[in-house]
Amino acid sequence: MMGRLFSRRGTAETQDVIREAVRPVVAARSVSSTLRMSTAKFVRADDGSIAILTVFMIAMIGGLAGMGVDLMRHEAMRTRVQNTLDRAILAAASLKNTQDPQTVVNDYFRGAGMEGALTTITVDEDLGYRTVTAEAIFEMDTLFFSWVGIDTLNINVAGTAEQRISDLEISLVLDVSTSMEGTKLGQLKTAAKEFADTVFDASEEGAVSVSVIPYSTQVSLGSTLAPEYALTTEHAYSACAEFAEADFSSTSIDPTASLQRATHFDPFTGSNTNPEIKSPICATTESQAIMPLSGSLDAVKSKITNLNAKGNTSIDLGIKWGTALLDPETAPVVQSLVSKGKLDQSFINRPASYDDSATMKVMVVMTDGLNTQQYRINDSYTSGMSDVYVDSANRSNIAFQIVKEECTKTYVSTGRRSGYYRTTCEDVTSYYYPASRNYSSNAPGGSRATQLSWVDVFGSMSLYFHAYGRYTMSGNANDYYHWYTYAMGGPDTSEKDTRMSAICSAAKDAGIMIFTIGFEIEDDYEPGLKACASSASHYYRVEGMEIAEAFNAVAAKLTQLRLVQ
Structure with a gap:
């Protein structure tokens, strides 16, 4: 009995205690559950708006990227049109070009499929020069700018080419x-x-x-x-x-x-x-x-x-x-x-x-x-007369003049068993012919013999011929070097x-x-x-x-x- 009474009482009390202890936890769980339900409801309520925003952002980013593509296409096309114009006006401005310059420019654009792009072609030419100026406007259809109402982008190019052959002095x-x-x-x-x-x-x-x-x-x-x-x-x-x-x-x-x-x-x-x-x-x-x-x-x-x-x-x-x-x-x-x-x-x-x-x-x-x-011949041999003679009728007939003093002794009697020797000296002229290596008392060509200046010596015979002739005349090799190696400088x-x-x-x-x-x-x-x-x-x-x-x-x-x- 006592046990059962205790048990019932204890159970009631325990339940009260437990109830009091559990109440905050239940309350907390209730709040958490309520928040989850509220959040879910919120998400369900704004789900369409977020989707629209996301699509809009993607479209905007795609549009900007697409516009970037259009801009790159525009620059590529601008370069192509400019290059076409440059080539056209260069060819037209060439003075070698015999065609009408305007026709040349038009032909270039026609060949590039841009014949409608040219707006002006100006030619200025005269003797010795030609100047060609051209302008072009090309409309490029857009792929993405059209989303914002821009269906075309204009490409404006211009250039001037000139060939002007100035007077040329060339050495x-x-x-x-x-x-x-x-x-x-x-x-x-x-x-x-x-x-x-x-x-x-x-x-x-x-x-x-x-x-x-x-x-x-x-x-x-x-x-x-x-x-x-x-x-x-x-x-x-x-x-x-x-x-x-x-x-x-x-x-x-x-x-x-x-x-x-x-x-x-x-x-x-x-x-x-x-x-x-x-x-x-x-x-x-x-x-x-x-x-x-x-x-x-x-x-x-x-x-x-x-x-x-x-x-x-x-x-x-x-x-x-x-x-x-x-x-x-x-x-x-x-x-x-x-x-x-x-x-x-x-x-x-x-x-x-x-x-x-x-x-x-x-x-x-x-x-x-x-x-x-x-x-250069050394200065000492650029003026004055030489000892070289030539035959004026045959200038390869050349000789070096040699003048030597020759003396003879003659006994002069002054009386019986007396007297003295008289020495008589005189210049004796001879000629050495280097080509034949012979001596002669006769000048080249006889009366036609002409004495040369040093300038004429080197102007009428090679330096080697002259120097070698000096060597064979004297037998001294130093004479060769004197008249060859040491005769010139520069x-x-x-x-x-x-x-x-x-x-x-x-x-x-x-x-x-x-x-x-x-x-x-x-x-x-x-x-x-x-x-x-x-x-x-x-x-x-x-x-x-x-x-x-x-x-x-x-x-x-x-x-x-x-x-x-």
């Missing part, structure tokens, strides 16, 4: 030293003639003058230019000039100032028996002489064709004369040659002044090596490099554009040529047939079309 300074013999000379000729073709073909008649300056040990003025300068008159064997170091700081050569004529002699070849000069330092043939200011393509190409290679290398002298023929101080020379009918009348005002904006002055310098010794490589640098700087400072071409040169030769050029892009180093590419590149730069807008 072609070409290496014809011995190292250019054979294949290299042939390759040079081909390249230089192609250069001439390009320049003349792209120019109006009378717009281009080309001077060809071949150089080796020296530069020959030839029969055309020599009379126009005040060369000294020691001889008339050849016409080359000597310059002092200071002369290379100036672009000009004053035609009225005294110009020292180079001594004529041959240090390169010779024979023991034949005095003939075969390789003088100054060429005597017109093919090796300067050709000044020619406006004839045929004449220029013929000049180049007839070049020969012989002698040392004097790049400094070639550039000195190349520069001088572009310098306004040469104008009196040109005017004189025009008046004599030796130059074209259209060149009467050339060389133009350096500030003439209508004239471009260009020098193209080509070499296969570096400066080498420039031989600027060496270092001196000539300094002079070359000076004249290149003077030319560039004056406004002359210089291109240099190193043809199969050694690495050591490159710095001087590169420094001489107007810029690094004006210098070309080539091998073999690449020389044609170099000359073609120079010609293209001189005649290329220019986009000016």
